[in-house]
Amino acid sequence: MNNDVILRVLALMLPRAVRARYLEEWRADSFAAADAGLRRRDIVRGAAALTVTIDRDLPANTDEPRGAVPRRLARRGLGLFAAAAVVLAGAWLTNGGILPEGPSTSPQALDALNTVAWISLRLAMLAILVGVLYFGRAAIMARTTLARTAAAAAMTGPITIALAVTFDPHWTVLLAGIVLSAFGFAAGLAVVTGPSPLSLERRVASWSVRLPAAMLGAVVVALILVIGAVDLLVWNPQTQVPGLSLHAIYAQMSEVDQFSQSTALVQVTLWAALWGGLAAAVVFRAARRSQTWMTPRRVSILLLAIIGGAVFFRFFAGFSIGMSIADTFRTTGANTSIVSAVLPYVGQFALATAAVLSGWAPKIHNANTSEARDVAVA
């Protein structure tokens, strides 16, 4: 391959800020290599060595304080891993996704749920893969030994686990992968949240930006709470016992299982009030003039986490109703309503999105200003 082409390719692997400078320098050296008693190949080797060893975290190369870029990359990796963990944990808890098998569920709805389960698993795998790439880049850029070791462990750990699960070698390989991942996450968290003196940016949002975002999010939370509550009290019992009216269902549950309708109603109301109250608190806080830290990203993280939490704890709010229906009518979880099958995905995706958003803190723009010293990075 032509030496100049190789130099161009090597320059592309350098930080953007110094690409043009080094390419021109190498070319000048390459043209005059023979005069200095060198071969052009020697210049290419020098350029290759520089590409590998260059300090990618140098503030002159990144236009950010040292440590800011690898920390941001590691944080994005952690966000993606956390999102994947949420989806995979959801798949594990619901045994691959809830599939309502009652007569009222259409085949199209079942197909759609199967597709969502298939896509969510692949998205989780993709998130892990991209997270590994982020950790890899962080490891290459980081200059401290702890940061490099943490990022390298967080990168190789999941790969080792994936290989162990795929090829089923000796159990120690899986254990090594788990230990590596755990160490990588713990040390990575220490690096990401550690006390190294970075210049941090005060990110603010105006009242007119954050309040609509908070209100829109709160409306979505309220919608999910209403749908979730109605499903627990009305739709799910009717789907589980299709032949009876709602009144008859509850009457029979009271007679056979000593089911207390008022207690169940209180439980569901408390559940809705708790999570609805949290969403309202976010809106009230965003409405206060002083709360400039509530950028749309942060508001979204809070409200998505509330949705995730509400959906997860809905299981406990509806537990007594579900158990009583099962005991009274000998139904199983497979008779569940379509809303009960869909809501877990809503909760998982909300939490996963919150994790990704929390990892996606924007780039620091005011690293050289005096106020960029004492504020949070989140």
Add this chain to the structure above:
Amino acid sequence: MVPLSRVTPATVDVLNALLNGEAPIWGLLVVKQTSRPAGSVYPILERLEGSGWVTSEWEDDSERTGPRRRLYELTSDGAAAAREIVATAESRSRARVARVVAAPNGIAAGAS
């Protein structure tokens, strides 16, 4: 200026070339004067520049066409620190040579 985390023999050679050569000196000339491969010299120059020991600028030669040459120069602090490092390396080298010369004599004295 940031202290160097490690000083290799190649680093000493590069610092020597920067101290003894005409300032500012072309990067390729540093390669030639040190007789070290470009694969050693380029990263060292980058490290020295990143640590604030060296500054670089484009050659201002309007008569020459084509890509410009990059010229390197020690900063005043860098030059002072470089002199110390080179002097330390040279004294170590002299001590090592003295030990090597003294060792056969000692063996010979012991044998007789």
